[in-house]
Amino acid sequence: MHISEGVLTAPILVTGAVTAVSGVAVGLKSMKDCQIPKVAIVTAALFVAALIHVPLGPTSVHLVLNGIAGIILGWQVFPAFLVALVLQLLLFQFGGLTVLGVNVVLMATPAIICYYLFKSVFNLSRQQDSTYLLGGAAFICGGLAIVISTLIMAGVLMLAEDSFLQLARVIIVSHLPVLVIEAVLSMLVVVFLLRVKPQLLEEF
Amino acid sequence: MSKNKLLRISVLCLVLLLAVTVGVQAHRMIVEEPEDGQVKARFDDGSVAVGADVSLYDIQDELILEGETNEDGIFEFEAELEPHRVVAQDDAGHRAVWESGAEPSALDALPMWVRAALGIGILIILGALTTFFKSGSN
Numbered sequence: 001m002h003i004s005e006g007v008l009t010a011p012i013l014v015t016g017a018v019t020a021v022s023g024v025a026v027g028l029k030s031m032k033d034c035q036i037p038k039v040a041i042v043t044a045a046l047f048v049a050a051l052i053h054v055p056l057g058p059t060s061v062h063l064v065l066n067g068i069a070g071i072i073l074g075w076q077v078f079p080a081f082l083v084a085l086v087l088q089l090l091l092f093q094f095g096g097l098t099v100l101g102v103n104v105v106l107m108a109t110p111a112i113i114c115y116y117l118f119k120s121v122f123n124l125s126r127q128q129d130s131t132y133l134l135g136g137a138a139f140i141c142g143g144l145a146i147v148i149s150t151l152i153m154a155g156v157l158m159l160a161e162d163s164f165l166q167l168a169r170v171i172i173v174s175h176l177p178v179l180v181i182e183a184v185l186s187m188l189v190v191v192f193l194l195r196v197k198p199q200l201l202e203e204f
Numbered sequence: 205m206s207k208n209k210l211l212r213i214s215v216l217c218l219v220l221l222l223a224v225t226v227g228v229q230a231h232r233m234i235v236e237e238p239e240d241g242q243v244k245a246r247f248d249d250g251s252v253a254v255g256a257d258v259s260l261y262d263i264q265d266e267l268i269l270e271g272e273t274n275e276d277g278i279f280e281f282e283a284e285l286e287p288h289r290v291v292a293q294d295d296a297g298h299r300a301v302w303e304s305g306a307e308p309s310a311l312d313a314l315p316m317w318v319r320a321a322l323g324i325g326i327l328i329i330l331g332a333l334t335t336f337f338k339s340g341s342n
Contacts, residue, residue, distance in 0.1 A: 003297035004233065033338045040331030044324050051320055053249055087326060091311060091319040093232055157297055170295050 001064050001149060001175070002050075002088075002103050005096025008160050016102030016156075023078035023108055030075050038200070039076050042069050046084040050094060054177045061178050067145030068186040070111025071118045071138060072193075072200060077111040078104065102156060110148035114141035122201065134201075135191045142186025146179040147172065235292045235302035241283035245273050245292035245300065252277025256294040260287035 008016075031039065046065055053062035070077050081104050088094040095103045121137040122130075154168035193200050233253055236244045243260075245253035258279040260269040268287065273279045281287075293299040311319060 004293075004299035006291075006301070007293065007297050007299050033335070036335050036338065037331055040327055040334075044327045047323050047327065048320060051316065083327070083330070087323040091323050092316075093309065093311075153297065157295070167295060174296065 001062070001107065001153065002085075002095035003099050003106070003153065003156065005099055008099060008102060008156065012156060012159055013098050013102060016099070016105050018101070020078070020082065020101035020104040020108075023075070023105070023112075024082050027075040027078035027080075031079070035076060039073060039080050042073055042077075043080040043084050045069070046080060047087050050088055050092070054181065061175055063178060063182060063185075064107055064146060064149065065182065065185070066107045066111040066149060067114045067142035067182055068138065068189050070108075070114040070145065071141055071186065071190065073111075074115045074119075075112065077115070078108045081108045081111075106149055106152050106156070109152060110145040113148060114145045117141055117144070131191060131194055134194060135187045138190035139183045139187035143179045143183035146175055146182055150175050233292060233294070233298040233300035235290050235300045237302060238281075238287055238290060241285075242278050242280050243287075243290050243302070244276075244278050246277050247298075253292060253294055253298070256292045256298075259291045260285060261289040261291070263288040265289065 046069055049063040049065040051062070066077070066081075069080060073080055082100075085095060085100060085103055085107075089097065089100065118134075118137050118141050122134060125133045150171040151168060154171050157167050190201070232248045233256070234246055234248055235258075236246065243258065245256045245258065247253060252275075253273055254275050254277060256273045256277070258271055258273060259267060260281060262268050262285075265288075268285055269281050271279050271281070273292070279292075288304045290302045291299070292301075314322075
């Protein structure tokens with residue numbers, strides 16, 4: 001889900017960079033000292049997720065994990081994606097330096113939307129046994145994050161040249177297996193955390 | 205079936221699913237060196253770039269030919285053209301450039317797992333240093 005160097009025009013790159021810097025600033029400002037290890041671990045997972053890819057016909061797509069990262073980190077997902085994408089760029093030549101801001105926005109913005117969606121469900125479910133409800137919310141967030149990411153990606157690429165509908169269809173269809181895997185994975189991680197370390201999800 | 209058992213079975217199924225589908229390489233487009241009037245665009249997970257737009261440029265960086273890769277990720281052209289630079293791009297935002305005489309990255313020589321381990325090591329060091337200096341300043 002990375003856009004490569006040389007595909008986008010300068011105004012899109014600048015807009016992406018400014019948005020990413022704003023998101024990172026908010027994330028860093030809201031980060032408490034005790035949250036640093038949690039952010040580092042999730043960043044490592046985001047970094048490695050790009051190596052896990054699903055064969056799809058003649059090509060393949062890789063995991064993103066932005067839904068579950070958003071649920072766990074909130075606004076800190078912006079600095080987490082920035083660091084993960086810089087390392088992927090340096091070590092795997094994924095994406096590019098000028099397109100870094102756009103790629104951060106592409107993956108972190110859906111994560112923030114999922115964070116607020118999950119937070120509202122979490123606050124609604126405080127009074128009851130809510131494992132199934134929160135597992136379902138995480139399932140939806142995991143899939144929704146991929147859908148939003150693909151729509152942003154199609155929109156950004158459309159601004160560069162092609163038609164939105166054609167691009168959105170191609171990108172969403174190619175990411176359907178990832179959408180299903182991420183939805184299931186997000187649900188399992190949230191259910192697991194609720195049983196093993198619920199404090200991680202009680203900071204809402 | 206108890207909740208715990210259901211959870212364990214679900215985790216096991218997911219691990220098995222990932223074990224079947226997981227590769228150990230990233231997903232970056234690569235244009236191979238043109239040979240005998242053919243140039244191949246592929247991804248570094250081994251899959252080929254089907255239907256990618258390919259542009260050939262001469263040494264003055266003038267466009268000499270454009271076209272699309274076939275189902276094998278190959279674009280054919282007249283061998284006499286001898287392109288100096290080849291650019292491939294697909295609809296999903298992947299783009300790759302091959303240029304005559306360009307040196308490959310030294311990191312490409314390292315296996316993928318070494319680079320992944322290096323990245324995780326850097327993250328651990330970053331996390332540890334940040335925690336150390338933050339706790340020191342408090």
